[in-house]
Amino acid sequence: MLENETVKAVKVNGVVASTEDILNKSYPIARPCNVVTNGELTDEIAKEHYAYIMSKEGQDVVGANGLMPVATDEPPAYEAANLEGKLTVGGSTSVTPMMEKLKEAYEVLNPKVVINIQSTGSTAGVTGAMDGTYQIGMASRELKDSETEAGALGSAIAMDGIAVIVHPDNPIEDMTVEQVRQVFTGEITTWNGLSK
16 A cells, blocks of 8 residues: 555555556556557557567556556567558557657667657547557547447556545545545545545
């Protein structure tokens, strides 16, 4: 649990905001950082970039940027394929900063590849992947049934978990997701209001 002398993390629905509980999806305030494609990847540069993201080196970049790598076993080391060309990635504004760091690291190893990243939102990332605007889309959410039924494939490259923190002297130890929503929307404005 995240705690120090200035904050303590509160359980949500009885679950701690730990790496393990976020990755196994038992902690309820977490979301995937997905790359989205129109079916299986066929573009060679897109396949190569995805392989980099899921490699040890790529997952190290993910972890260094405050997100949780999804490769829990030791991922394979990356070996550049010496490709040349361009790749367009677009979508989630939340995933963009991490994708920018992945792009920078990838382009050092693949100097003949230019990656253009467009920060347009998760829905635009899915739509763009489906209509060919992007070879890879980004979505910071699960894909909708209508999107997967249309052929969109989402692959988590990282998880983003949000810990609810309070002052260490606060007696609150656990909240429900509904209580968290009520506090952040202003429906509940005092800690005593949580017991109602």
